[in-house]
Amino acid sequence: xxxxxxxxxxxxxxxxxxxxxxxxxxxxxxxxxxxxxxxxxxxxxxxxxxxxxxxxxxxxxxxxxxxxxxxxxxxxxxxxxxxxxxxxxxxxxxxxxxxxxxxxxxxxxxxxxxxxxxxxxxxxxxxxxxxxxxxxxxxxxxxxxxxxxxxxxxxxxxxxxxxxxxxxxxxxxxxxxxxxxxxxxxxxxxxxxxxxxxxxxxxxxxxxxxxxxxxxxxxxxxxxxxxxxxxxxxxxxxxxxxxxxxxxxxxxxxxxxxxxxxxxxxxxxxxxxxxxxxxxxxxxxxxxxxxxxxxxxxxxxxxxxxxxxxxxxxxxxxxxxxxxxxxxxxxxxxxxxxxxxxxxxxxxxxxxxxxxxxxxxxxxxxxxxxxxxxxxxxxxxxxxxxxxxxxxxxxxxxxxxxxxxxxxxxxxxx
RNA sequence: GGACAGAUGGGUGAGUGGUUGAAACCGCACGCCUGGAACGCGUGUGUAGGGCAACCUACCGAGGGUUCGAAUCCCUCUCUGUCCGCCA
Numbered sequence: 001x002x003x004x005x006x007x008x009x010x011x012x013x014x015x016x017x018x019x020x021x022x023x024x025x026x027x028x029x030x031x032x033x034x035x036x037x038x039x040x041x042x043x044x045x046x047x048x049x050x051x052x053x054x055x056x057x058x059x060x061x062x063x064x065x066x067x068x069x070x071x072x073x074x075x076x077x078x079x080x081x082x083x084x085x086x087x088x089x090x091x092x093x094x095x096x097x098x099x100x101x102x103x104x105x106x107x108x109x110x111x112x113x114x115x116x117x118x119x120x121x122x123x124x125x126x127x128x129x130x131x132x133x134x135x136x137x138x139x140x141x142x143x144x145x146x147x148x149x150x151x152x153x154x155x156x157x158x159x160x161x162x163x164x165x166x167x168x169x170x171x172x173x174x175x176x177x178x179x180x181x182x183x184x185x186x187x188x189x190x191x192x193x194x195x196x197x198x199x200x201x202x203x204x205x206x207x208x209x210x211x212x213x214x215x216x217x218x219x220x221x222x223x224x225x226x227x228x229x230x231x232x233x234x235x236x237x238x239x240x241x242x243x244x245x246x247x248x249x250x251x252x253x254x255x256x257x258x259x260x261x262x263x264x265x266x267x268x269x270x271x272x273x274x275x276x277x278x279x280x281x282x283x284x285x286x287x288x289x290x291x292x293x294x295x296x297x298x299x300x301x302x303x304x305x306x307x308x309x310x311x312x313x314x315x316x317x318x319x320x321x322x323x324x325x326x327x328x329x330x331x332x333x334x335x336x337x338x339x340x341x342x343x344x345x346x347x348x349x350x351x352x353x354x355x356x357x358x359x360x361x362x363x364x365x366x367x368x369x370x371x372x373x374x375x376x377x378x379x380x381x382x383x384x385x386x387x388x389x390x391x392x393x394x395x396x397x398x399x400x401x402x403x404x405x406x407x408x409x410x411x412x413x414x
Numbered sequence: 415g416g417a418c419a420g421a422u423g424g425g426u427g428a429g430u431g432g433u434u435g436a437a438a439c440c441g442c443a444c445g446c447c448u449g450g451a452a453c454g455c456g457u458g459u460g461u462a463g464g465g466c467a468a469c470c471u472a473c474c475g476a477g478g479g480u481u482c483g484a485a486u487c488c489c490u491c492u493c494u495g496u497c498c499g500c501c502a
Contacts, residue, residue, distance in 0.1 A: 042464075043465090046472080049472080050471065057433075058482090060433085243460095370443085
């Protein structure tokens with residue numbers, strides 16, 4: 001979450017910065033009011049508590065000196081009522097404050113370009129050149145069905161739409177990709193971990209999926225548990241409520257997991273093929289750094305992902321997201337988009353974000369900097385969305401007969 | 415799933431109603447000692463919020479209760495450990 005003290009002190013600055021994310025001044029003004037109200041009530045409560053403590057201590061001496069305590073008792077029980085009333089009010093005020101605070105997105109970094117949606121994103125680099133086809137390239141779903149790699153009907157039979165059965169060489173290729181990606185990420189300095197793929201509400205609050213985006217999560221019936229929408233949640237929350245040692249930073253982790261998303265509101269988008277599924281494998285990168293090192297880490301992560309695509313021989317580009325397209329928790333995001341021949345355009349295959357201290361504040365991830373405890377910065381990025389990588393390989397490396405050439409780097413994984 | 419035990423600061427661990435936010439030890443930081451280090455000695459060292467200085471408030475798994483006052487008593491829940499059962 002954002003720093004409410006910063007909002008209180010530098011209101012205009014925060015308003016200006018959050019304008020990029022189209023957060024209204026009214027909302028922020030309301031937030032500030034709630035904060036001030038909470039603060040005010042809280043100090044009233046604390047004053048009453050201090051009074052209570054002072055009086056309570058008198059009992060000992062009164063009793064020792066055999067003084068009458070009936071009056072004192074009366075005073076104290078009066079004050080007790082006041083405390084009860086005030087703490088109710090404080091609780092209420094705090095709840096109102098937190099409700100709002102938890103739903104305000106992160107401040108974008110100063111360098112984030114202005115803009116409304118993805119059309120305003122800024123291309124920063126193009127790597128590789130899209131191949132010139134001597135024939136009409138087929139979409140992956142046609143290739144996949146013909147090859148027996150993608151069985152859409154049977155996937156739907158097992159679950160519902162947007163679930164797919166991947167078979168034969170398709171399944172083997174998926175597994176090879178995961179292994180290749182993990183090995184690559186390890187060379188970039190990211191330690192492999194294996195974590196639960198279900199997680200609790202607290203963790204989802206920590207990384208910002210809750211409270212605002214609950215409708216996109218699969219919840220397990222009868223449990224306070226959800227299927228993870230991304231390993232970012234578990235990887236980052238691994239250190240929730242901890243104070244890390246300065247020497248332990250940066251922490252760099254990678255993990256391959258299935259991800260589950262309801263894709264609420266994506267109705268009609270990418271209905272054919274496996275670009276947008278309810279379940280997909282993703283290899284994730286997460287880094288936890290000191291504040292002054294986080295942007296260096298962002299660059300490093302972008303390079304790690306870009307080189308992965310280059311090694312696979314896939315043309316791609318780096319795009320800097322504009323304010324309007326920036327995610328809830330992100331301060332700055334670089335998307336990596338891969339060339340999809342059948343659509344004749346680049347599509348997102350990775351999204352790498354620095355959330356600065358936004359998630360750290362929510363999840364209470366700190367480190368000891370000399371004598372002080374400071375919030376860390378957290379970063380996350382896909383490396384890569386496996387299903388979409390499979391799509392890219394199929395489409396980019398297809399021949400006229402509908403066969404797929406396997407990238408050389410994957411050979412030893414098959 | 416059944417039975418029992420437990421949950422205290424970075425760690426081990428004391429503490430059964432009142433100057434205990436918490437002994438002791440370890441760790442850590444700083445200083446002294448040393449040519450340098452180890453050892454030794456000394457000082458400091460929980461988190462969060464408010465004043466942003468003195469200081470005040472809350473927190474001893476979570477929530478509620480008893481009491482003028484609770485880490486300490488009562489209730490509920492969660493988690494952990496051990497044994498039994500079941501099982502990949």
